[in-house]
Amino acid sequence: MTATLTQRYITATTKNLGTASDADVRAELEGSIADAIDARVEQGVKRVDAERAVLTELGDPALLAAGYADRPLHLIGPRHYLTWARLLKILLATVPLVTFIGVALIESFSNDSIGEIIAAGITMGLSVAVHVTFWLTLLFAVLERIGTTSRGHWNVDRLPDYPRSHVNRGDSVASLIGLTILAGAMFWDGFAGFARLDAEPVSILNPDLWPWAISVLFTLIAARAALSVRILIVGRWTTSMAILNTTLAILFMSVIATLLGRGELINQELVLGVIDAGASTDIVRVIALIAGLAAVGFASWSIAIGWRGTANTTNR
Secondary structure, three states, X not given: OOXXXXXXXXXXXXXXXXXXXXXXXXXXXXXXXXXXXHHHHHOOOOHHHHHHHHHHHXXXXXXXXXXXXXXXXXXXXXXXXXXHHHHHHHHHHHHHHHHHHHHHHHHHOOOOOHHHHHHHHHHHHHHHHHHHHHHHHHHHHHHHHOOOOOOOOOOHHHOOOOOHHHHHHHHHHHHHHHHHHHHHHHHHHHHOOOEEEOXXXXXXXXXXXXXXXXXXXXXXXXXXXXXXXXXXXXXXXXXXXXXXXXXXXXXXXXXXXXXXXXXXXXXXXXXXXXHHXXXXXXXXXXXXXXXXXXXXXXXHHHHHHHHHHHXXXXXX
């Protein structure tokens, strides 16, 4: 027996829905389609033509199924688009430029060709721009699909308290820029090397940290970046966000401190090369001290920003 257009349409709509909602949606569609067809028939339209017209009005069954499942078919919807677009513009205006300048400076120490220095800076800047665009878009696409709302139902209590709201947004954007540059620097150091020994590139971080220890650091950086995006979307700090931020900062600082304590953070080839070049053997302690202070300073700053933002939100 050949299935009718209505049966084919309903099957096409429900085939991608879960078993739990399949029967309910099927029953609802059967009833609504039958009523719509009957209404047209009463107006003098032939049943075959009425059925075709009703199904045509309902549209693509895949789109209808997405509506029933509350499953977005767009990559980034209106809830998050403006935040994504503004943030992407800020990051693309700063991070590639900083990358270009940094790479050009590093290349200038070992390369006398202006053209090659500029080419290296442009290449890395474009690469960073592509990565920033991809990962930021991926993050917002994930947020779109897990149902994160931007600000809930609006009311006058959500009006920004100037200039305090700008401080929170500026802190979050600054954090994202800093984290992106840090991740890019680690990636560049691992594959191209920031330092030079005998005109050969040498990484500053211990190559043995790849892939596992570096992956832990990248995961913590990505988690903190996601938190910054979440703060931008919600528009304020909360206690749970501050606690998560504190946890991430302490974990990051602990990993750095552990690697420093074991002497596994800095590339020993670089250390030995610097000592062979005439530097004091105390250079290892100096580097460790600088790295340790930087990690503590970064963690402390991040924690302070979080709790300050929470206090500002509470006092509004």
